[in-house]
Amino acid sequence: MSVNDDALRDPDSGLLNGDYFRAALPHRVATARRVLRPLSVALLSLGDGDGRPMQAGRELAEQVAYGVLETLRESDDGSFGVLLEDTPESGAVWTVERLRRLLADQGLELTIWAGIASYPAHALEAREVLLRAQAALRLAREWSQSRIEVALPE
Numbered sequence: 001m002s003v004n005d006d007a008l009r010d011p012d013s014g015l016l017n018g019d020y021f022r023a024a025l026p027h028r029v030a031t032a033r034r035v036l037r038p039l040s041v042a043l044l045s046l047g048d049g050d051g052r053p054m055q056a057g058r059e060l061a062e063q064v065a066y067g068v069l070e071t072l073r074e075s076d077d078g079s080f081g082v083l084l085e086d087t088p089e090s091g092a093v094w095t096v097e098r099l100r101r102l103l104a105d106q107g108l109e110l111t112i113w114a115g116i117a118s119y120p121a122h123a124l125e126a127r128e129v130l131l132r133a134q135a136a137l138r139l140a141r142e143w144s145q146s147r148i149e150v151a152l153p154e
Contacts, residue, residue, distance in 0.1 A: 021081045026126040028083050029119050040084040040092035040118040041133040044099075045141060047111030089118040089150050096148050113140035117151035 025041070032039035084092050096114045103110055115137025123129045132151035140149040 021083070022130075024083065025130060028085060029126040029129060032085065032119050033124075037086045038088040038118055038120065039129075040087045040089055040116055041129050042082040042084060042092050042096050043115045043133045043137045044080040044082070044096065045113045045137060046079070047113065087118075089116055089121055092116045092118065093148055093150065100146055110146075111144070112146045113137060113143070114148045115140055115151070116148065122151040122153055 028039055082095070084095060087095070093116060096112070096116065100112045103112070115133045115135065117123065117129045117132035117136060119126075119129050122132045136149040136151040140147040
């Protein structure tokens with residue numbers, strides 16, 4: 001039985017959707033554990049140029065999706081999640097910052113808030129890594145300008 005690819009993709013951005021993200025995360029953490037390599041989760045939320053949360057329409061979602069793919073070199077509600085294999089927290093911060101700069105260079109006046117958590121630095125289980133990334137994103141969103149927050153270690 002094959003899975004409908006459209007069911008796994010966001011219709012606006014074309015990126016894999018949140019259902020896929022939540023299903024893939026435990027498997028990616030298990031792989032990172034098995035091969036003894038780090039894995040980072042970056043959760044991104046968008047705001048307008050004045051730092052107010054916003055919904056990503058189709059055009060903006062496509063631009064951000066392009067930016068994500070361009071920044072990573074292939075590695076809804078204005079939110080995006082990124083799994084960065086073989087990437088410690090410092091690499092995840094650099095990746096999100098490169099994305100922010102790329103979108104700014106394209107003339108998009110956006111506020112980008114990001115919460116980052118990494119295996120094994122911040123948690124050892126997928127659920128905990130995700131919870132820590134969500135908590136870091138909440139802290140980042142307390143600021144009116146773009147902000148990247150890294151989770152606190154266990």
